[in-house]
Amino acid sequence: MTQIPLPIDEVLDDISRVLRTGNRLVLAAPPGAGKTTRVPLHLLNEDWVTGRILLLEPRRIAARMAAERMAASLGEKVGEAIGLSTRIDRRVSDRTRIEVITDGLFTRRLLNDPELSVVSAVLFDEFHERGLNLDLGLALGREVQEGLREDLRLIVMSATLDTARTAGALDAPIIESQGKMFPVETIYLGREQGDIAPQMERAIRRALREQSGSLLCFLPGQGEIRRVAERLGDVGPDIIVAPLYGALSPKEQDLAVSPAPKGARKIVLSTDIAESSLTIEGVTVVIDAGLARVPEFDPASSSQTLVTRRASLANVDQRRGRAGRTAPGVCYRLWEEPANRGLPPSPTPEILVSDLAGLVLSLAEWGVADPKSLSWIDAPPEGRVKAAKDELSALGAIDDEGRLTSRGRRMAARPLAPALSALIDAQETDEHRALAAEMAALLSEQGLGGRSSDLRERLSRFRQDRSPRAMALRRQAERWASGSPAPLSEAGSVLALALPGRIARRRGATPGDFLMANGRAARLDPHDPLANADWLAVAEIAGAAGHSRILTAIPLTEEVAFACGSPVTLEEAAFDPATGTLKAERVKRLGAIILHRTPLPAPKGELAVRAMVDAVRAHGLSLLPQYDVIRETLMRLDIAAQAQGSESPLSEVTLLERIEDCLPPLLGGKAKLDGFSPGELRHGLKALLDWETSQALDQFAPLSFRSPAGRDLPIDYLAEGGPQIEARVQEFYGLTNHPSIARGQVSLTVSLTSPAGRPVAVTKDLPGFWIGGYRDMAKDMRGRYPKHDWPDDPSTAKPHEGRTKARLSK
Known part of the structure; x- marks a missing residue:
């Protein structure tokens, strides 16, 4: 099959040259340059590639589409030369030479096979997203490369050109593909308070009138996408409204990504998945809400939620660039232009803000108790590591030394967050473990079982769902726990027993206002069927502390709450x-x-x-x-x-x-x-x-300074302008060097006072003061205090504590 030339083609030979003699590379190429599919296929021709090439993708939809595009370019189906491994879709064979794999599964692959024995190269795609599993996978991959497999190639691929820091941390060369970008006009529409959906709808209708081509609209999450799609129900027969997010079926995702039929236009309502992971043909208009939904860990309640934040400057620039992928385009931004100055320059790496319990559990399985022993682009913060260890210890996954327990080993083997994996292990009977496994499978995936806030209803619908995704997850749940599940009426006690911190009690008479045992306040819509429950076991929560929303929960009786929460x-x-x-x-x-x-x-x-x-x-x-x-x-x-x-x-x-x-x-x-x-x-x-530090403190920064008159003057370290001493002028007579501490490195501010103790001069250059400002001061002082001595040359006079001439003569 003849391939269309892409910008990445110009640097493929450079990539080959670097990797023939080196084992690390950082590749920067803008979205649409072709790096995801062209680079792995090109490397197959290299002599050093004797095993499989792994292409890591942070998102399942991007992994599936990359595998399908590469397979189609070879005239094959996925599962032959090009394989695919995601949590719910595995298509590989003995013929597979390139395996596209989600980053979380790569970590599990490493833990099961630390030598990566049949792998020649690992490509970390979309590394600019700085997902937690990408950072973890790279840190473990570097340890494998340095300790076991010097021949293993590690290639970090990013859609941004700000790769110098990553390359420096990896000690790797950089290759840049400039790509091809058509001009994009930017129109700022301003920001309105409240729900973003009405503003996005108005912007879409305006763009449809003013522009041609298909539209790509960036929204923070599924809820906003659904609300905008509902508002566009009357947009017209020749316009296709296509949502795009990870929880959709492959058929729905393909509809969003494929070109619009001839004579039609498409409105793609997407999360940030379309920033760089996917190329959508025919798009010449971008409408950007300027928001991103990111995971954030709340140390106060030891829980992680998704919160909506302003997208970074790097994110919004990538989104804007999607309008100029194939032709000149237009980008409408739903904020004012001056607000760009307040945007963070790049997204915060998840490792700095996320719950690290899963990472610490994986490291414990790897045999690492202290994450600082590994090489990171950004090291995990010590406070979050401690919080993760505390959580894992409370779940029974690690012992006091941070080593895996038998329960922790079972938890680590499942592709679940530790809290969800612990949901299974906390149960005492096969029936309750089977029900917990169903719950864990459901809660680990967005969009399954409907939208009800009652987890029991979602479980019931999940059991009846015949979609490939639901069936794959149910099979996983059956592998995690055998036997028939307990009745749904016992789901509340199953959840509360495993996660007692998520037990919640209604506060006061206001429907929907709850306080959880972990200290976090959360709300339900007052009209929600669960809003009047006295007790809940909360399964999912979203939003920042103080504005948290309960997404799914199960009502409890007080008896069950007490039995599981142990007051x-x-x-x-x-x-x-x-x-x-x-x-x-x-x-x-x-x-x-x-x-x-x-x-x-x-x-x-x-x-x-x-x-x-x-x-x-x-x-x-x-x-x-x-x-x-x-x-x-x-x-x-x-x-x-x-x-x-x-x-x-x-x-x-x-x-x-x-x-x-x-x-x-x-x-x-x-x-x-x-x-x-x-x-x-x-x-x-x-x-x-x-x-040693205590001795140095007294030596370099003493509490007092011995004046020439022999008196210890206290040093005021908090004085404005730096450390300061104060005394009568006469105490400093005879001093030809300015007072200092820290072996002369820090000059003290000297506040000189009159015989009555009133400030008369402040200096940081006493020798200079003696031959300058002192003369005017002494003239004034002789008139006010004639009984005290005011010599013409104080640098040679005898110091004293301010005694009168009569007392000095005795």
Whole structure:
């Protein structure tokens, strides 16, 4: 089959040349350049390719279409030379030489076969999306390459040209394909508050009047796409409205991607899947809502949700470029042009904001307890790693040393998020495990079982669904747990037993207002059938903290909620920063849900200390009356560290992390935050340092400066303009070098006062002051204080503490 020339063809020989002698490469090519399909096929001709080429795709739809295009170019079907492996669709054979595989399955492949024994090259496509599994797969692939398979080629392919940082981290050369872009006119329509659907509808109708060609419209998610599609029901017989998102059937996806029939126009309503993963023929108009739906982890409730954010500048530029793929085009943007300056330059890598429980579980299976031992483009944040370990420990997946337990090994083997995998292992009978497996399969896929908020209804419809996707998932569920599932009436206890933090209680009389045991508030539409339930087991939630929406749940009786959530009665105390007092009460709670409370007398001892530690952690170190002592010590540590060319070991952030270690000893059981002196606090802070750092602190940033008159002057490290000392002018007589600390690297600000202690001059150059400003000051001082000495040359005079001439002569 004759292939149409594509921009990537111009650099294929360069790719071959680099990979014949090297084993890493970063390839930058804009959307539509042809890198996804042309590069793997080209590499098949290389002598070093003795095994299979793996092409990693972050999205199933992109994986399927890439496999189908490559197979069609060879005149074959998928499953022959070109294979496909996704969670629900596997078509490979002994003949397969290129296998298109989703990035999550690649991680599982690596864990099962660490040497990648039949693989010659791994291509990480769409790496600019910075999905969690892409970052994990690359980190593990690098370890395989460096420790076991030097001959393994790793090729990172990105649709953006900002690849220097990735190439630097990989120590890999960069090859760029410039692609071909037609001019695109940009029209800004402004942003309106509220639902984006009406504004998108108006923009589409305007574009249909003003432009020709098909339209590609970017919306953040399925809900917005459905609402816009419903509003376009009367758009006309010659216009096809085609939604495009991952949960659609292959037939529906193909309808969106294929060219419009002759004489017709198409309106493709897409998520960000069409930014770079797919090429849609005939599109010359883009309408961009400027929004993206991204996963975000909430440490307060230890849960991850999808939140809507403004898309990055790199994202919206890629979307705009889709209008100029085959001809000059137009891009309508639903915001004002000045708002571009406030857009983040690029999308935040998922590894920095997502729930890392799945990543940490995979690393534990790999045998890595500390992620820092691997090489990353962006290392996972320590705080999120700790939260992930805490979650996995609570689920019984890892032990105290971070090693996999037998339950963790079973959980890791399933292509599920750890919480969903734990849903199965938490059950005690085969029937409940089978029901949990069905629930996990359903919850792991969007768009199955209808749109009801009641998970039982969705499960019932899922069981009757005969689509290939639903049938494949049911077969998976049967492999995870054998036997007949328990009745749907027991689904609530199955969910609540495995995820007790998701048990929710209705708050007050307002329908749909709930508080979950993990502390997160969430809402249902007041008219939802579940809105008046007293108790729920929440399966899915979306939105940022404070604006969370319950997507699916199961009603519970109070008896079941208590049985699964195990309420406890505790004595608790809280510190009120406004009044500076402590209050105590006996509380019966199910997690964050308060069931009953009884006031108690003012707390003492450990209970009081715990309340004050919690208060400081919640409100910050400024809550402490001696906060300035902390600021002073941190400033001194910074000066000492800079003088030695190192970094300070403490900051307000690290102190808050260690507040439980340093505050209780200072309090000594006292029920007051001001129960210790500044000196005790300084001593407590120094106790957090090693001996060498403690010595350096006093050496490079002492608390006082010895004046020429022999008096120790306290150094004010918090003074405006830097560390400062203050004393009468006479104390500095005879000084020819300006006072300094840190072995002369930091000059002290010197505040000179009159014999009455009033400031008369401030200088950072005392020798210069003696021959300059001092003369005018001394003239004035001789008139005011004639009994004190004001020598013509203070640099040679004898220093003293400001005594009068008469006292000096004695």
